[in-house]
Amino acid sequence: MLETATRCLQAQASRIDSLNVFPVPDGDTGTNMLLTMRAALRAASRDGSVSAVADAAARGALLGARGNSGVILSQFLVGMAQAVKGAAGIGPAELGRAFRHGSALAYKAVSQPVEGTMLTVLRETSEAVRPFESEGDLPAFLEAALAAAGAALARTPDLLPVLREAGVVDAGGQGLYTLLEGMCLYTRGDLQFVQARPEPSRPGPTAEVAPTSGFCVEFTLSRRKHSLERVTRELGKLGTSLIVAGVPGLVRVHLHSDEPDALIRRAASLGSLEQLQVRDMKRQQYAFQHRRDEPNAVIAPDVVAVVPGAGLARVCLGLGAAVVVVGVRSPSAEELLEAIESAPAARVFVLPNDKNIILAAEQARTLGSKEVSVIPATNIAQGIAALVAFRPEQTADANLRSMQEAMSAVHALEVCQAVRTTRLNGVAVRKNQLAAYLDGELVAAAASAGKAIREALAHLPMEKAQNLALYYGAGVRAGQAARLADSLRADYPRLEVEAISGGQPVQAYLIGVE
Amino acid sequence: MRIVTDSVADLPSELVARLGISVVPLIVRFGTEEYRDGIDLSAEQFYAKLRSSPHFPATATPSPQDFADVYDRLAGETGEILAIILSAAFSATYQAAEKGRELMRRTCRVEVLDSRLATMAEGFVVMRAAEAARDGASLEEAREAARRAIPRANILCCFDTLEYLKRGGRIGAAQAFLGSVLKVHPLITLRDGLVQPAGRTRSRAKAVDRLVEHVAGFARIDELAVENTACPDEAEALRERLGALHPKERIYRSQMTPVIGAHTGPGLLLVAALGDRKP
Numbered sequence: 001m002l003e004t005a006t007r008c009l010q011a012q013a014s015r016i017d018s019l020n021v022f023p024v025p026d027g028d029t030g031t032n033m034l035l036t037m038r039a040a041l042r043a044a045s046r047d048g049s050v051s052a053v054a055d056a057a058a059r060g061a062l063l064g065a066r067g068n069s070g071v072i073l074s075q076f077l078v079g080m081a082q083a084v085k086g087a088a089g090i091g092p093a094e095l096g097r098a099f100r101h102g103s104a105l106a107y108k109a110v111s112q113p114v115e116g117t118m119l120t121v122l123r124e125t126s127e128a129v130r131p132f133e134s135e136g137d138l139p140a141f142l143e144a145a146l147a148a149a150g151a152a153l154a155r156t157p158d159l160l161p162v163l164r165e166a167g168v169v170d171a172g173g174q175g176l177y178t179l180l181e182g183m184c185l186y187t188r189g190d191l192q193f194v195q196a197r198p199e200p201s202r203p204g205p206t207a208e209v210a211p212t213s214g215f216c217v218e219f220t221l222s223r224r225k226h227s228l229e230r231v232t233r234e235l236g237k238l239g240t241s242l243i244v245a246g247v248p249g250l251v252r253v254h255l256h257s258d259e260p261d262a263l264i265r266r267a268a269s270l271g272s273l274e275q276l277q278v279r280d281m282k283r284q285q286y287a288f289q290h291r292r293d294e295p296n297a298v299i300a301p302d303v304v305a306v307v308p309g310a311g312l313a314r315v316c317l318g319l320g321a322a323v324v325v326v327g328v329r330s331p332s333a334e335e336l337l338e339a340i341e342s343a344p345a346a347r348v349f350v351l352p353n354d355k356n357i358i359l360a361a362e363q364a365r366t367l368g369s370k371e372v373s374v375i376p377a378t379n380i381a382q383g384i385a386a387l388v389a390f391r392p393e394q395t396a397d398a399n400l401r402s403m404q405e406a407m408s409a410v411h412a413l414e415v416c417q418a419v420r421t422t423r424l425n426g427v428a429v430r431k432n433q434l435a436a437y438l439d440g441e442l443v444a445a446a447a448s449a450g451k452a453i454r455e456a457l458a459h460l461p462m463e464k465a466q467n468l469a470l471y472y473g474a475g476v477r478a479g480q481a482a483r484l485a486d487s488l489r490a491d492y493p494r495l496e497v498e499a500i501s502g503g504q505p506v507q508a509y510l511i512g513v514e
Numbered sequence: 515m516r517i518v519t520d521s522v523a524d525l526p527s528e529l530v531a532r533l534g535i536s537v538v539p540l541i542v543r544f545g546t547e548e549y550r551d552g553i554d555l556s557a558e559q560f561y562a563k564l565r566s567s568p569h570f571p572a573t574a575t576p577s578p579q580d581f582a583d584v585y586d587r588l589a590g591e592t593g594e595i596l597a598i599i600l601s602a603a604f605s606a607t608y609q610a611a612e613k614g615r616e617l618m619r620r621t622c623r624v625e626v627l628d629s630r631l632a633t634m635a636e637g638f639v640v641m642r643a644a645e646a647a648r649d650g651a652s653l654e655e656a657r658e659a660a661r662r663a664i665p666r667a668n669i670l671c672c673f674d675t676l677e678y679l680k681r682g683g684r685i686g687a688a689q690a691f692l693g694s695v696l697k698v699h700p701l702i703t704l705r706d707g708l709v710q711p712a713g714r715t716r717s718r719a720k721a722v723d724r725l726v727e728h729v730a731g732f733a734r735i736d737e738l739a740v741e742n743t744a745c746p747d748e749a750e751a752l753r754e755r756l757g758a759l760h761p762k763e764r765i766y767r768s769q770m771t772p773v774i775g776a777h778t779g780p781g782l783l784l785v786a787a788l789g790d791r792k793p
Contacts, residue, residue, distance in 0.1 A: 311695075318694040388698060391713050466717040469696060496717065500695055514716055 003041060007182065010034055017171070028344070029171035032067030035341060036074055037179070039064020050090045054081035054098075062252045063220060063275070066342055068243060069172035071254045072106045072118055075245040079105035092141035096133035099126035099145070111232065111242040116160025118172030124152035125180075139187040146184050149177045215260040215317060216279040221251040224271035231270050238263045256281065260317070261503060264310035264326065265474075276326040277339055278313050300392040301373075301399060302343035305351040305383060306331060306361075309503030312380060312471060312510075319387040321351075330357050336364035340372055347396050349403070350374045353383035355440070375403055378440065380471065380502075381412035381512030413438055413456050413511035415449050434508065449476075449508050450484050454491065460513060468495050471502030471510040481509075515653055516588045517644040518597040520576070520607050521551040523629075523637040524741060524771050533644035536584050540607065540773040541574040548574075551773045560772035561744040561780060570681060571776035575607040581614025589622035594653040598640045598660055602628045603707035625653060627660055630707035633774060634739035634766060634786035635667040641737070642788075666736075667788045670703050670712060670728045672721035674745075674781025679709070701725075722752060725785050729759050737788040739766035744780035752783060 017030040043060020044053050058081035061074035079102030084094050103122040107113050128148030132141045156170040157163040163170055217239065224231055231251065232244045239257035246252060251271075257263045260278045267273060302322035307313050313324040322343045325331050331339075340348045348370050352361040355378040365372040373396070377383035389406035390399060414437045418429045429435050429445040436444040436456035444455035468488060472481035478501065485499040502510055519525070521539040530537055539550040542560065544567045549555035555563075564571065581597070588595055602608035611626045618624070629636045643660040651659065673679070699721040703712040715721045729738065738760045742749035746769065753765050770782065 315695045319696065319698070384696065385716075388696070388714060388716055391711065393711060466719060496697070498697060 003186075028067055028342070029069045030175060031342070032070040033073055033172070033175040033179075035066040035338060036061050036064055036070035039338075040074070040077060050087055050094075051081075051085050054084050057081065059247060059250070062245060062247060062250060064338065065245065065252050065254070066218070066338070067216070068241060068254060069118060069175060071243040071245045071252055072109060072122075072172065073175070074252065075106045075109040075243075076102035076122060078245065078247055079103065092129075092133045092136060092138055095138075095141060095145075096126070096129050099129060102126070105245075109243050109245040111236055111244075114160065116156045116158070116163060117170050118176050120156060120159060121149055121152040121170070121173035121176050125149045125176075128152075139184070142180065142184045142187055146177070146180045149173075149180050153177050214256050214258045214281055216254070216256055216281050217260050217263055217276075218252075218254045218279075219264075219267065219276040220274045221253055221267070221271045222249060222274060224251060226270060234270060235267065238266055261310040261314045261501065264313070265503065268310075273326075275331075275335060277342070278317060278324045278326065279342065280317050280322055300345065300394070301347040301349050301396045302345040303349045303351060303387065303390060304336070304339045304343055305387065306336070306353050306357050307380060307383075307504075308354070308506065308510075309471075309474065311501035311503035313503075315384060315471070315500060315502075316351075316387060319384070320390055320392055321387060330354070330360060333360045333363035333367060336361055337367050340364060340368055340370055346370055348372045349390075349396075349399070351377050351383040351386060353377045353380045355379075373400060375400070375407065377407055379412040379414065380504075380510050381410050381469070382407040384469070384512060385410040385514065409514060411439055411460055411513045413453065413509070413513065414507050415452055415456075415509040415511070416507040418445065450487060453484070453488070453509065453511065457513070462492055462495070462513075465492070465495055465513050467512075467514045468492075468497045469512045470497065470499045471504070471512075472499060473502060473504045473506070473508045473510075475505070476508050484509075515594045515596070515647045515651060515656060516592045517640060517647055517656065518581075518584055518588070518595055518611075519636070519640045520600055520611075521771050522600040522605075522607075522632050522773055523598075523640050524634050524739075524768050524774075525637045525640060526766065526768060529641070533641065533648060535640060535644050536588060538576045538580055538584055538611075540576055540605075540771075542772045542776055543569075543572045543574065545569040549772075551771055555772055557769035557772060557775070560775060561769075564744070564775065564780060570678075571772070573773045573776050575605060575610050578610045578613035578617055581611045582617035582619075585614060585618050585622060585624050586620050589618070589620035593622055595622055595624040596643060596647075596653055596656050596660070597624065597626045598629050598636070598643060599626060600632045600636055601630045601704065601707040603630065604632075604709065623653060625657060627657060628707070629660070629664060631664065631667055631669075631704055633669055633741060633770065633784060634737075634768065635669045635704070635788070637739070638667045638737045638786065638788040639663045663788060666790060667786070668704060669784055669786045670701060670725055671778075671782055671784035672699055672701050672715075672718070672725060673778060674699075674718070675779050676700060678777055678779035722748070722783065725752060725783065726755050726759075729756055729785055729787060731792055732759075732787060732789045733792040735760050735787055735789040737766070737786075738764070739768065739784075739786040741768050741770045741782075741784040741786065743770045743775040743778055743782040745783060748783055752785070756785070 017028055040057040040061035044057035058078040061077045065071045065074040080098035083098035083101040087094050103126045106122055113119050125145050125148045129145045132144045153169050153173045156173050236242050239255035242255040244253050304323045305316040305321040306325045313326050316324050323339045325339050350361045352358045358376050361374045365374055375386055377386055386403040386407045389402045415434055418431055418433050418435045421431045422429050424442045427442050427445055433445045434449045434452045436452040438456050438459055443459055444452045446452040470485055481499040485497045489497045518536045521537055539553050542549045542551055585595055597611045599608045599611050608628050615624045629639050639660050642663040643656045646656045646659040698714040699718055700714045701712040701724055703710055740749050740753045756765055
């Protein structure tokens, strides 16, 4: 049943995207709900009792939840799973209870619930189906739910002025309606109809929308150090549109912020962050409007970049990356695929920025339906050089050429603390010394980072170098990095030196020399 | 038949005199002080003021009456006027030039053409129309000469800072450059009458290399200019390098008009060309 519902949603996703004006008009509601449902399905595809399947689906949805609407949907599924716990089968009575419990949980997940959104559609639907619960007829129950959802959906513009101005119904509500439609079709056995349904060609009327600023940050928080209430309160200070959804031990967070690096630093102190992604909402909105206004125009490729720290995420977003995956550990192919799918364009470039991630990126390339190119940057310096050369107004092919060319013109220097005493490449390193790797090769080791960097730079033709960017790690203080930058300026007067917070946990310094 | 344009076309005064072009100045303001572009305030004075004034400069379009006065003056000498104006997509000067027709006291045929350009790229279009007029062309023929030149004229420039462009609100799609944590040197061109990004580099030297590569990409160059805002030495060095691609003495050199400088800030280096790109 969930599968049919998801398929129905897939057919409608782009139309639902086109309705999206609230809370942020970035045109991704349908896609977000679809990605969330797919994650639920993947997790639930094994056989088992209703209760076990619902539980697995809810967990999967939570882990894979994307966007505002996705997190609300996942919370609804969690509520449903809790309501059918221990039930042998599923009928109107169980579903009715599940609807109401799911609706209540979804309300709780949103810090400031707004009426006229999918929350309203959820609540009104779950109240309207009450009389049909005792009759035991599942198709009739679902038809009633669909009718109630349709009526609630039609009223959303009366409740939310921004929808009325835009002349649309709520996109998340429409998504829910479509899911219910799929469930009805399943009970009627009308599967063919779902598959054959054509994609609507032209989105409905949408008003000009106010420009959006800021970034959308999503992550999973595990091993949290405080109560859920405390975590919610802390996160509430850091951004807007906060949604916290969770099951015991696992919390999915979605919020908007203008300062994603500060937000991530603070959030990391609340527990362990995983599946961290940052999206540029302005870019998303631009792509959405462009698609709407000029449906036949070629849309530039989007870049998905993988980086080891929050500061580096900010650098990449500032250079035009659409989605940044921030990972301490290497992201899985599936995580990369989700990042690729959440990017607005159909053509996507992936910058792995680590030789150990290239393989996962290649795998992700073959898994999805989008046309993906992996630009094999083996370190962050190469990745950033490629992004500087990225021109959104150019064709994908021209970009591929110039990005790869730019990548080859940069040298990468990585400085980290040696974990053991060893001898490599003719260089002796003692444990806890700072080891400097130039383009992946160990070239120097010293007691201080400054000394190791200077020795390593001596291997490069520095008289030709124009820029040096110093991305300092989470363990380095800004003052320390600034002093190091000053001393490098003194050593190389013609060099433009910048010290930028990278936030990476492992390397004290990641350096690019051009 | 006479040609009218605005001060943003950056035409050298010698050329303006020789081809009998009438230039309507835009307005530059520092706080409450107003200056007519290129008349009350020279480029040198402007850039000195840019550094010393506590105010960020603002600009204003000429009034419709300013255009009407020029049209009326010319109406005594000719029965046909063609006004070629900077891109209507980022300035209301075009509307003022249009409105000016209604305020005229004398009768004369006036047509206004949106060049969709600015700086010497606009200037080259004006030059072609003025040459046609000098050779006895009718308004239709001069307009046709300008129309043919428009798609062949363009600019590429590199900025030292985007602060001024951002304040002036003329940044359009180039706003993709904003918010970069890393220092980048953006390159900008005009497309469809609008400011559009054309790449970026990490160093000024590489950005200047791009300007040279851009000029090298022409199969045929009819006109070439190097312009700058308060970086004349770099402009001269660039002209030397471009001398390998086009006779140096034929490369126009100009300090950019204050009205443009107010929107770009100091450190803008620009090449304008009229020609055909290599396929």
